[in-house]
Each structure stands twice: as C-alpha cells, then as structure tokens.
Amino acid sequence: MGSSSPSNFVDSYIRERTSSDLSGKKSPSIGWSEESSRHSVGSSTHREKSVEVPSYGIGRREFSAARDKWGVMGNRRAPCCDKSQVKRGPWSDEESERLRSFILKNGHQNWRSLPKLAGLMRCGKSCRLRWINYLRPGLKRGNFTKEEEDTIIHLHQAYGNKWSKIASHFPGRTDNEIKNVWNTHLKKRLVKKSISSSSSNVTNHSVSSTSSSSSSISSVLKDVIIKSERPNQEEEFGEILVEQMACGFEVDAPQSLECLFDDSQVPPISKPDSLQTHGKSSDHEFWSRLIEPGFDDYNEWLIFLDNQTC
DNA sequence: AACTTGCCCAACCGCGAATCG
C-alpha cells in the first residue's frame, strides 16, 4: 500500500493526533479540535443539534466521514449511507413527528428508503432506532420499578448481555433502555454488594469454571479470591469487578453469582426444584437450554422467577 | 458564583445474521 493512500493517511492521522484518547469524553488539548466536537443545543427534551463545521483541524465526525467516504480502510465495510448528506444527532420534534406519522400511515417495509420517502434527512438506521426506542406506540417511559430491576438482574444471569432477549420480557421497554439501566445502575449495585460481601462470603463459595471464556464470572471471582488474601483491599475488589464487568464477562455459571447478591434484597437465582428431575442434571446444560427458544421449561422457570422476586 | 466532576441516556457505530435476487 502506498504511503499516499487514504487509509494510510487516516492511520497516520490517528497515530499523530491521538496517542491514547480516541475514546475520551472530552476533546484532548491537542488532537480533536474542541470546535469540531461542539454542538449547538436547542430545547431540553428534544435537543436540536447542528454540527458546526470546524474552521481548522479535523474532528472525530469529519474523520469518520472521511474514512467512510474513502471506504478503503482495510477490511472496513462500506458505510450504510452517505453521511455527508444526512443529519445526525438528536432528533427535533418536527423530525420525530414526521417519522411517526409516516410510519403510522405507511409502515416501515424498508428502513433504507424510508427517510427519503418521509422527507427526512436521516439515515435509515437512525430512523429505525428513533422509532423503536422512542416513537413506537406502547412504549413505557419513566424509571424502572424495583421489581423490573430485579427481573433484569435475574434475566441477565440467564441470558447475559442479550438485551433484546431481556427486553422481550418487558413490554414497552426497549433493549437500549434496559442496557442503559444495567450499565448505569444494576451493574454498580452488584459490584457494591460484592464488595460488602466479598471478604466474608467469597471463600465459602466454590468457583466453577465450566466455560472456556477468559472473562467469565468465574475468573472475576478467582481474582477476588486472590485479592481477598490481602487485607483491606475492598476498593481493589470493586475495581477488578468493574474492570472485568466492563469487559463484558459472560455469565456461564449463574450459581457462582450467588455471592454477589444480598439475600435480603436480591434473591439468588437457582434451578427450580421442579426442574431437577427433568434429566438436566448439569446446571450448565440447564442454563444453556433455558435460553434456547422453545425450551419447554421456560414458562415454568418464569413462574418460578415470579415467585422468587420480592 | 464559578468551576469541576461524574452520571445519565439518546444516538451512533460496526458487525453478524437474515433475506433477497
């Protein structure tokens, strides 16, 4: 590849402009221009954002657009739409209403062509997301109840990060919403509980390692056990858990999670007694089959869950 | 009052799966 190719330019640009902070929240003092990442803001609920064209330098958006335009970044796939021609950022009331009325009238057979037909300067994916997460009828807005949160925790034990699967148990809630509530509230709650119980509880639990996943809950617990031999390291436990949870460990052995729960608040999940005799002697097999569609015991398990939830 | 920090969540991104021709 020649040194003048776009991909080389972009790659060297990355190296030049970002030593470490491509993902940082704030624009670094050297690197992405502050101006290029700034947006003007309108109303508080549906904030109107107009991306200001930078007068110098290049912002992340422009950089991304350039890569998409050239489309030659190694194995990078072609963009779904011409990003220079579409509006991005928060939706205005007018746009939302236009999308809503169009879909209610015409449905959404083809998301790609929908924005053009609806007269919206938006990417089809953006329209789909807006509809699913905000505009479609029957959406339940507002905070999650304690019961909902507990159920999310239980379902996450069974499904892992299968947010759409979890969301299917909550009519009116979106996968994005559940993902957000998990990442911002529930995950922290579990970590907090684990910190308070790790020293006393964790060594009393056997750590199963039924999965080959290197980021499984088992490995999290192993780390905690190792650290538990060092006194006064509670904060460290938390950091380890947060770190590994942030990496997205797979929940392969739900029973190992029990020590993360405060029994008085969140009951640990376990295989219902009534299912013990179904020839599924292996817990791992049970949980694996549980998340498969059409699993016969699924409804039975849900009833069991309802009875368990406080 | 001014500034900083951290949380929240809407929106974006890229990938794999599903569907189409």
Add this chain to the structure above:
DNA sequence: TCGATTCGCGGTTGGGCAAGT
C-alpha cells in the same frame, strides 16, 4: 449457490445537567 443488501443487535460515545467543591 452466492454475492449484495438490509436488518437487528450489542458496544460505545459524548453532551447536558445535577451534584459537589
């Protein structure tokens, strides 16, 4: 059967805002 297209999902980002200093 296979390549192209579209959809749906899960991970990530970044800007507003409330709380803290």
